[in-house]
Amino acid sequence: MTIADGILYYGNEDFNTIFYLLLNNFIQGSGIEIGAIHHPTIVPDGVTVTYMDLFNEEEMESIAVEKSKYGFVHVDIKGNANIMEGVNDTSQDFLILNNVFEHLRNPLLFLKNAARVLKKEGILYLVIPDLRYCPGGEKERPETTFEHLFEDLEAGLDTNDEPHYRESLIYSGVSEPEKLEDLIERSKKNEIHFHLWTHEGFIDMITRFKKEIEDSFELVVSANLGAAIVSILKKV
Numbered sequence: 001m002t003i004a005d006g007i008l009y010y011g012n013e014d015f016n017t018i019f020y021l022l023l024n025n026f027i028q029g030s031g032i033e034i035g036a037i038h039h040p041t042i043v044p045d046g047v048t049v050t051y052m053d054l055f056n057e058e059e060m061e062s063i064a065v066e067k068s069k070y071g072f073v074h075v076d077i078k079g080n081a082n083i084m085e086g087v088n089d090t091s092q093d094f095l096i097l098n099n100v101f102e103h104l105r106n107p108l109l110f111l112k113n114a115a116r117v118l119k120k121e122g123i124l125y126l127v128i129p130d131l132r133y134c135p136g137g138e139k140e141r142p143e144t145t146f147e148h149l150f151e152d153l154e155a156g157l158d159t160n161d162e163p164h165y166r167e168s169l170i171y172s173g174v175s176e177p178e179k180l181e182d183l184i185e186r187s188k189k190n191e192i193h194f195h196l197w198t199h200e201g202f203i204d205m206i207t208r209f210k211k212e213i214e215d216s217f218e219l220v221v222s223a224n225l226g227a228a229i230v231s232i233l234k235k236v
């Protein structure tokens with residue numbers, strides 16, 4: 001395997017201890033990891049993982065989604081994570097999104113479909129950055145509101161990318177208008193953080209999803225480990 005096995009995420013041993021403790025306690029059976037690219041999550045022995053991404057390995061190489069000296073994980077299912085088309089209802093023991101949820105264009109639509117494909121008591125394992133610890137100017141970005149996400153949900157697969165790219169680039173330090181337009185155009189192939197949350201904001205989003213959209217998950221654990229927030233949601 002040419003993949004970088006056992007990467008120490010964030011180079012932080014405490015983070016890794018808790019990351020793998022939760023993973024080993026909750027991940028079993030067979031499920032899907034979305035967006036592994038070149039760093040598939042190391043799962044316990046006996047667990048079967050199917051890999052899903054918007055692009056297959058050849059396409060990742062050609063558009064350089066993320067340059068890698070390790071090569072890319074084999075993509076078993078090419079598809080849109082927001083809807084997981086082709087993944088049967090109540091078919092999965094788990095879904096893993098390791099630093100991927102913040103790149104989704106429609107997080108609430110994803111949560112609805114995660115609830116659709118997971119078996120009862122199936123696990124959604126999410127690792128996201130905390131907005132306040134994002135590098136550079138991005139930590140100054142406004143936190144994504146539930147109202148914004150609700151508008152994205154209503155747009156379905158027709159969400160408007162442009163304001164997301166604009167916001168991401170502005171907070172990355174691009175200020176000249178011509179340069180901004182040019183960069184927005186050129187960055188369309190590159191994934192950005194479409195949405196960002198603090199730990200409190202993430203918990204509030206899940207709480208409102210349960211109250212206002214569908215009560216399909218129990219939030220079992222959500223730990224802010226500084227560099228990232230690790231959360232376990234169980235399908236009810």
Ligand SMILES: [Zn+2]
Nearest residue numbers: 105148152194
């Ligand atoms: Zn959005």
